[in-house]
Amino acid sequence: MTAESQTIKTYVGLDVSLSDTHICVLDQSGKRLFRGVVPSDPIVITETILAHATCCERVAVETGATTPWLWRELRRRGVPAICVDARHASKAQSMRRNKTDRNDAEGLAELMRIGWFKEANVRTPEAQYIKSMLSARYQLRLNRRDILNQMRGIVKTFGLFTGSTATRKFPEIVRKVVDEHPEVAPMLAPLLAVHDSMIEQIKYYEDQLKIIAKNDENARRIMTVPGVSYLVALGFMSAIDDPSRFSSSSKVGPYLGLAPRVRQSGETSWSAGIGHAPDPMVRSYLYQAATILLTKTATWSKLKACGFRIYKRAGFTRAAIAVARKLAIVMHSIWIDGTEFVHGKAKAA
Template structure:
């Protein structure tokens, strides 16, 4: 008889539920959230495990890798789809969630999530750490501006390089206030220095990656966007066609249809938020800062005249996501003119 397993993972313990092919609960236990403990429980020869369900979360990649190494049929399932399924239960608990996930595995009612490779996970961690340091440094700078404004001192428009010099210039006549703000300035300087180190590592990683080098031929796409794209998509072959990438990144409109009513709303905003934001910034850069003309910029400019700049930027971000996937899949580079694009398509 086949068996199906549901895992409800928390930081300390994981609730495990094993059901048979008729839906009968065969075993329920809580074990430590570690691959070795789960392997010990699931390796009992009495279980003929067909599928193991694991909800996507902070520990899911680690547990998934550990169970996969010993050839357990584990599947990482989509969080929102799982939440909607488990809402049918009147009472929410770890035990009931594990039961629900096990039943999802049994009736084959789940949506699998791609688990990234170790290289992509490391690149993603690097990008996240870089972004975190940048945000903390900007937050401290804004707080210092707010504190100085209480004393009538206005920092004004100033770049990150001369920020410290400008603050000390304003504090020249207020030594007491300078003593108060000195720890904030020191913390801000430390964050900026560490951010610069991670920024160099990101650019070096993109420079040594041939895929990133090809993606950077697209106007508006730099090393940050290229490395983030490769770490997000991970394996381009998992998409049946390039156009589906826009939907996965949450850049396609939401459709709400019921009976005779059919409304198309804003973009879905599902998927990777960091990648969506970076594509939006790349689209803005292409429209406002890239001087060299291309068929892609001409298309976006014409769309902006008809539908407005905001919609044009969103549409351009979606199209750039599709183009990047096609370049990655074909091993080609960006074509700046329509003629070059047609010639490449014919080849």
């Protein structure tokens, strides 16, 4: 290997799957220096990069389920890995005629070479732990709702209508139906058992999350915002992870998918509604917090007053979305400044 070849900058693209990883290495002029397939093992990937990509500038890894672990392992071994937003990379590579793992790896390397990529944040292990626990609870609640709807469908089929599943008394109503109509017990008893087990596991997750929020000073300060519970605070913190990566608190709203999109062509311009949410669960939490602030919170605040002004002008849904965006901004500011929420006093009419 000559001294000149050792100074040529190289760029690497990794298309990762559970078993194999396709690797492509390009030089600064776009010439392909290496293409191959290795096991999805950080040690093997690192050895391959060191062997074929001298003076490596950037290594692309798309966002995915295994990305946080792989990114951290590569970084720990000195590989300049960059986590690339998968949606952005997909749009950039959509012009390729054939979509294969080999072509995807080469496309990622090309994005690294020309510098046209959007870097995604990789959560810390602590934030990933909280995020995983919140996601597990969220999924259990969705499954519980499906179980309730299934039980309601069964009793309706046999003419035993029990009303909405939204009421907390619905499982007790179903138990009463089972006692009064033993013929439906073989269908409803297993579903009731699964429902009760889910309730226990959901409570376990909630107890663990309450302990985490209680021991976290930042979470306690964020929870001083009206309408913000421990779930909203922890979900928001796990989604943001590092508050300093936002130069302004006003950028948090668009990042969470709470800002309206603008479509403009010629002399026509219109709003296309809120955009894509990188974390739909957190966005739904913020929307619920805004709803509680507008409908349940009795104490006056500028947030509530602003929400009611929008409500009178544009309706409740848009008002709740606007308040959710403002909640995210306020929570980020509190996190950065180390302060707490101040309600203030309403001005005299």
